[in-house]
Amino acid sequence: MKHSSKPEPCAPLDWAARFQVLAQEARHPSLQKFYRAGTVAPQTPIEQVQLMAMDVETTGLNPGAHSIVSIGLIPFTLKRIRCGQAFYWVIKPPSELNEHSVTFHHITHSDILHAPPLSEVLDALLEAMAGNVMVVHYRNIERGFLDQALRRQLGEGLQFPVIDTMQLEARMHRGNRSWLDRLLRRAQPSIRLADSRERYHLPSYHAHHALTDALAAAELFQAQIAHHYVPGTPIQALWD
Amino acid sequence: MQIELQEIRDHLHRFPPFDALPLESLEAIARRIEVSYFKAGSDILEAGAVVQHLHYVRSGAVEIYRRNGELYNRLVEGDIFGQAGLLRSNKVRFPAKALEDSLIYFIPAELFAELCAQHDTFADFVEAEGHSRLKSAVESQGRASELIQLKSRALISRSLVWVSADTSVHEAAKVMTEQSVSCVVVMAPNDGSHAKMVGLVTDRDLRTRVVAAARSDTATAISEIMTVDPAAIQADDSVFEAMLVMLRRNIHHLPVVHKGRTLGLINLSDIIRYESQSSLYLVNRISNQTSVEGLRVLLRDLRGTYIRMVRDGATAHMIGSAISGIGRAFTQRLLELAEKKLGPPPVPYCFMVLGSMARDEQLLVTDQDNALVLDDSFDPALHDGYFRSLAAFVSDGLAACGYSYCKGAIMATNDQWRQPLHVWRAYFEQWIEKPNPATLLNSCIFFDLDGVYGQLELVQTLKTLCAQKSSRHPAFLHAMARIALNRTPPLGFFRTFVVETDGRQKRIINLKGRGTAPLTDLIRIHALACASTAQNSFDRLEVISGTQLMQPEAVEHLRYALEFLSMVRIRHQAEAMEQGETPDNYIEPERFSTSERHNLKEAFQVLNNAQNFLRFRYPAKGRPNP
Structure with a gap:
């Protein structure tokens, strides 16, 4: 799997301000509503932020060619992950499921036979996301696929702030690689979801169910903050 | 969705x-x-x-x-x-x-x-810190309870055969033959509608008291040869209790009475039908042995009985009583053999057992704790030679039958523990009035006492003495409580380790030393405080529950904890024997399932709570803390 190699942006992002602009620019009413719900100010301590763990399972890795087959969302804060308010959708992709991804996601043809197309869940999805800061493991997938999907459905893309637990893990475990490590080609610690969780003594789950992976990301984020940050950390230090 | x-x-x-x-x-x-x-x-x-x-x-x-x-x-x-x-x-x-x-x-x-x-199961599990979890575990442990649940009246297989006390021996024998029964109940003559049982006559009585005694006059009234006021069981008492009466008295027939009326008889074979390899049967064989060697051979049967009872799902109470009954039978038979060898005793005596046998809680891994209480007419110079030999014969015989010598030398062979009643009274009085560390160690053993052979009244006197005197000496109860607190239960389990109070972890746990023994210790103290002469821990709990001493639920918790810990220990020993290993009291938690560890943990917590209560109930100044 390809990992982001871009450096972190130096200037902290002010998503609250950007959402105000996006609310003006958006044409589709669902998007206008989404941006108008706004987001927290950059200095808001992370302990006060309403978070939403998200995982999207897809038929492949390329947002241009592949489609979403399921989406899992679980709202949470630093204190609690609320399974009772979780969302989960199986989605009928416009393209056929290939055999490989079928075995990968445990979602079969009969599951998606009666599933709605993405267009039918978009409003509910945007409503669930509105006002929350998304937490994902490897942001490029969720951001890329949602942006592409909306472009196809509504003719305009989707932007939103994301905390990427994989990125945080990379900062912690890949930031200070010494010249000796590089010289000796010492293996970098894995920052995949399961391996990252293990570092915090979190239990191992069956991967590739959108809701389980969302739960796994939420738990990982709580663990990362407990070990490496303080609850008062401003969100601008974490999101992107 | x-x-x-x-x-x-x-x-x-x-x-x-x-x-x-x-x-x-x-x-x-x-x-x-x-x-x-x-x-x-x-x-x-x-x-x-x-x-x-x-x-x-x-x-x-x-x-x-x-x-x-x-x-x-x-x-x-x-x-x-x-x-x-x-x-x-x-x-x-x-x-x-x-x-x-x-x-x-x-x-x-x-x-x-x-x-x-x-969900009742859920509620039971979480309620009252889960102690009832233990209850359900205990209740599901044995279906054995068949013997406990079955009422004695259910085993009466035919209508009562009886004769009037003025019937002749000849007439009575005719009735027994016609009805083909081996036992007949004797009723008071002309007693109107309310027939009252006054005695019992068995085939054996006719044989030993009439034929063997060469009484040629078969016109003799049956009342002259009957067993007067025979032991009986209440109709609503369990078959298990009936079995205990038969075990203790070594009798084969038991009248069942209800509101003063005799309903019928149950006999040994009725119960054997309900119990696979009957401990009663074994007791019978023990009393037929004529040598120590013959008794020794029965050791294997004892183990077989034990394993079978465990397999049949008997409760700890049943097994403890049965094994103790068998132990008593060994002791009784050895004393009979000793008397046969040494001649009749020069003065009356009572052979006293102590500890687990006295409590009817004996298991297989056990040593002998016994003593001799002699009549006050005892003169050491004249009589001690006889009793020393008697004690040695019994003690060696018991050791040969698997009841190893007591390491603390609490045996009748020890001069100190072979004394006339007045000396014993002085011992108990001193132990209660002026307890010191050395005598307190004795107290834990000597305050479980029972007579098994001879002049039983001698030991009964001592039982009454220690129950009445202990209850009036708070300082003694306090001192006993302090001793009882020396052995604490482990905190619980951490994964497959036993966690000790200081956070240490161990691989094995002494189920007796850290579980059943401290439990019986504290139950004994409460029973003494109630002035009870009961010896069995379950009987003692019954007495305690009839007083205001502690909350009824607390008594229930103790009952379940004792039953559960005892059963784990009993099963552990039975498994060891089945695999040809030497049974012991050490268990490894890693060999238990999660839910079994849960239940063990609950049982230890009951003990822990009970020890805290003990500390509070018997304080140094002699009055419970406010």
Whole structure:
């Protein structure tokens, strides 16, 4: 799997301000509503932020060619992950499921036979996301696929702030690689979801169910903050 | 849209009390659960805070503390906490801290209440810190209870055959032959409608008291040869109790009475039909042996009886009573053989057993604790030679039959423990009035006492003395309580380790030393405080529950904890024997299932609570703390 190699942006992002602009620019009413719900100010301590763990399972890795087959969302804060308010959708992709991804996601043809197309869940999805800061493991997938999907459905893309637990893990475990490590080609610690969780003594789950992976990301984020940050950390230090 | 958090559902499904819930309930829980991560060392529940959830350890380890900061328990994957607060005050009773990085599931209070209301097994498990969990474990341990549940009247197989006391021996024998019975009840003559049983005559009585005694006059009234006022059992008493009466008295026929009326007889074979390899049968064989060697051979049968009773699901109470009954039978037979060899005793005596045999709680791994109480006419110069030989014969015989010599030399062969009644009275009085560390060690053994052979009144006198005197000496009870607190239960289990009070971890646990023995110690003290002469721990609990001494639930908890710990010990020994190993009292928790460890933990917690109560109930100044 390809990992982001871009450096972190130096200037902290002010998503609250950007959402105000996006609310003006958006044409589709669902998007206008989404941006108008706004987001927290950059200095808001992370302990006060309403978070939403998200995982999207897809038929492949390329947002241009592949489609979403399921989406899992679980709202949470630093204190609690609320399974009772979780969302989960199986989605009928416009393209056929290939055999490989079928075995990968445990979602079969009969599951998606009666599933709605993405267009039918978009409003509910945007409503669930509105006002929350998304937490994902490897942001490029969720951001890329949602942006592409909306472009196809509504003719305009989707932007939103994301905390990427994989990125945080990379900062912690890949930031200070010494010249000796590089010289000796010492293996970098894995920052995949399961391996990252293990570092915090979190239990191992069956991967590739959108809701389980969302739960796994939420738990990982709580663990990362407990070990490496303080609850008062401003969100601008974490999101992107 | 069905939102399935399978990971959560499947995990719950593996651990009690969730393992007994239907799948829909588990899914409902998984849909409403909240999750949180706690770094090692962080607080999960703080004392006095409001509890709104049942807590479930998904991964990691959690330590629970008492208010005073003492470690109370250590929990791992699948354990729950916070239920005590939810069930009572809604306040945190025991604060909780993450010992390792832990993932905790929070089950909302409303859902917890629903689960308790809808599922009895769930409610039983979480209620009262789970002590009733132990109750259900104990109740499901044995179906044996058949003997306990079955009322004696159910075994009466035919209508009562009786004769009037003025009937001649000849007439009585004719009635017995015609009715083909081996035993006949003798009623008071002309007693109107309310026939009263006055005696019992068996085939054997006719043989030994008429034929062998060469009484040629068969016109003799039957009342002259009958057993007067025979032992009887109440119709509603269990078959198990009937079995105990037969075991203790070595009799084969037992009249069943109800409201003063004799309903019928039950006999040995009736009970044998209900018990696979009857301990009664073994007792019978023991009393037929004519040599120590013959007795020694029966050791194997004793083990067989034991294993079979365990397999048949007998309770600890039943097994303890049966094995003690067999031990008594060995002792009695050895004394008969000794008297045969040495001649009749020069003065009356009573052979006294102490410890587990006196309590009717003997198992297979045991040594002999016994003593001789002699009549006050005893003159050492004249008589001690006889009793020394008698004691040696019995003690050596018992050792040959597997009852090894007492390491503390508490045996009738020891001069100190072969004394006339007045000396024994002085011993007990001194032990109670002026307890000191050395005598207190004796007290733990000598305050479980019973006569098994000879002039039983001698030991009865001592039983009454120590019950009445102990109850009036708070300083003695306090001193006994302090001794009883020396042996503490382990805190519980941490994974497959036993956790000791100071947080240490061990691989094995002495189930007797850290479980059943401290339990019987504290039950003894309460029974003495009630001036009870009962010896068996379950009987003692029965007496205690009839007083205001402690809460009825606390007595119930003790009963279940004792039954459960005893059964684990009994089964452990039976398994060892079946595998040809030497039975012992040491168990390895890793060989137990999660739910068995749960129950063990609960039982140890009952003991822990009971020890705390003991400390409070028998304080140094002699009055309970306010």
